[in-house]
Amino acid sequence: MASLPKTMKAVFIQKTGGTDVLQYADVPVPEPKEGEVLVKNEYIGINYIDTYFRSGVYNPPKFPYILGREGSGTIAAVGPNAPSDLSPGTRVAYLAQHAYAEYTSAPANSTVPIPDSIDTKTAAASILQALTAVTLIRDAHEVKKGDWVLVTAAAGGVGLWLCQLLKSVGAHVIATASTEEKRNLAKANGAEVLLEYHEEDRNLFVKEVLEITGGEGVHAVFDSVGKSTFDSSLAVVRRKGSMVSFGNASGPVEGFSLARLAAKNVKLVRPTLFGYIATREEFQSAAKELWSFIEKDGFNVKIHDVYPLSDIVRATEDIQSRKTTEWARANCPEDSARLPAPRSYEFLRVDFTKGKLHIGSISRKAKKKTTETSKVHFILNRWRPGKVFIMEDNHDRVDESDYHNIKLHEPFSWIWPSLSDPIGMEKFISLINYVFELKG
The missing domain is CATH 3.40.50.720 (NAD(P)-binding Rossmann-like Domain)
Structure with a gap:
């Protein structure tokens, strides 16, 4: 460990919430424990499940919590009793927590060597999905x-x-x-x-x-x-x-x-x-079969984009807005640019009576009264998924522009009773982001 730096760049949270809770800063480099290997990350996977831990749908085990669950790179150090095929200098892919960092200490049971014919970017885009x-x-x-x-x-x-x-x-x-x-x-x-x-x-x-x-x-x-x-x-x-x-x-x-x-x-x-790769033998077997498919059949491993780790907010936005039909990856190490500030509110209008969703910009300034009672306005702050404000049409008239209509894939009733629940809220946001590419 003497040749390793004492600190590294990482993306972590001190509390759950929107993208404004993401912090990009120096943290201590972890030391691999027994049965672990320390990987110097070259690429990390960005997955929708990461937004669940950030927003609180899934509870992080403790704070501060470094996000991410997969990556690829080179082993920098090994802990006691690490397998012989996982030695310093070996190129590997892994499934482990705390991947949004320059270094990740990963269990040997979920770490696998990468064949010479496969690059680390392809491996990172393959390992989880x-x-x-x-x-x-x-x-x-x-x-x-x-x-x-x-x-x-x-x-x-x-x-x-x-x-x-x-x-x-x-x-x-x-x-x-x-x-x-x-x-x-x-x-x-x-x-x-x-x-x-x-x-x-x-x-x-x-x-x-x-x-x-x-x-x-x-x-x-x-x-x-x-x-x-x-x-x-x-x-x-x-x-x-x-x-x-x-x-x-x-x-x-x-x-x-x-x-x-x-x-x-x-x-x-x-x-x-x-459930299928709980042991090292099972993980190795599945990974070797995957590498064989990639090598033999020349699979089309499309990558949506490669982001610097410091630009994790933009990467998260693309994942949440469903821009990515392929795979998004962050690249390490990277510059120390600051995370961008949260953007403005997104405004949504829902019409329950016709089973359609109306979405567009709504003025923040209330206008004259109206007698309409069949519509409810949800004022949704996209960057704080847990915050929703409700305003009925018969209280205030609002300006509306650039509206679109679309039939819901499901009756809206399954979402409505759950708006006070974080998981229900995440479903609501997922549906909105799936249907439309929201503009900040």
């Missing part, structure tokens, strides 16, 4: 050549990896995504059939999938959307197939009768990545 996809098609449901597989949200991070992996093993991929642009992206990454999910007529979606598969249905569904797609996804699984539910983008799946599974002997799986 791609390993998730590998375990889904290998452990949650073993996909075989010729299988029909449905992937929802196929243009997301895990979705794009699934499309490529499934094509690599010879499966037929049916992909759904929210826009034509995203569906085309899924096609470019291996999807064979593109479908628009019909929220208003789910029977039409089921009919289309059954027609494509000769009336049999798919061998497996990999669904990261949750509540809004679960019923129709389960309906298109063939006899002895698998329904793999690994996400809740539209909300948690509601309760249902297990008799629905018995009708076709369907297997329902709710997997997590870390």
Whole structure:
């Protein structure tokens, strides 16, 4: 440890909140404990789950808390009893807390050497989401050549990896995504059939999938959307197939009768990545399979952008506004620029009566009274996700401009009762940011 610096740059929080709670400053370089290795980071992964820890949806174990959960770089030092294949100078990728820093002390059990043929940027863009996809098609449901597989949200991070992996093993991929642009992206990454999910007529979606598969249905569904797609996804699984539910983008799946599974002997799986790679042997096995896929098949590892660590606010904004259909990565080390200050409020208007969402700019200055009572205004500070102000139209008239209408993917009632709850609040913000690219 003598040759290592005593301090390093890191991004951390002293409390939960919006992006204004992010701090970029010097902190002590950690010393690897038994069974750990100290990695000098070259690239770190930026994932949506990081915003949950920052905002308080998930509770950080203690403060100050350095964010981040994956990265790649070179081992700078090792703790006692570190494995022999993890020695100083070895290029590695890892899954561990506190990645938003120049150095991270990572457990050896979740650290793996990077082959010479793969660079550290590609490794950092692969380790979390791609390993998730590998375990889904290998452990949650073993996909075989010729299988029909449905992937929802196929243009997301895990979705794009699934499309490529499934094509690599010879499966037929049916992909759904929210826009034509995203569906085309899924096609470019291996999807064979593109479908628009019909929220208003789910029977039409089921009919289309059954027609494509000769009336049999798919061998497996990999669904990261949750509540809004679960019923129709389960309906298109063939006899002895698998329904793999690994996400809740539209909300948690509601309760249902297990008799629905018995009708076709369907297997329902709710997997997590870390449940499949709990031991070093499991982690190494999955990682080696991933490296093999990348080396053999020349996977398309797209990276949305590379940010300096000091620009973590902009990176977080892009993640939260759903600009990133690919993978975002921060690069270390970097300059010591200050974090930008929080921006102005975002204003939203919700019309419950027509089941539509109206979004646009609303003046902060109240105008004359109005007799309208059917609309409620949410004044949402985008940079402090826990703060929402409610104003009814019959109290004040507000100026409105540049409004857009869109039908909600879900009835708005599932969000409304939860606005006082941090998790409900995060769902609300996620939906808004998913539908629109909010302007600061």
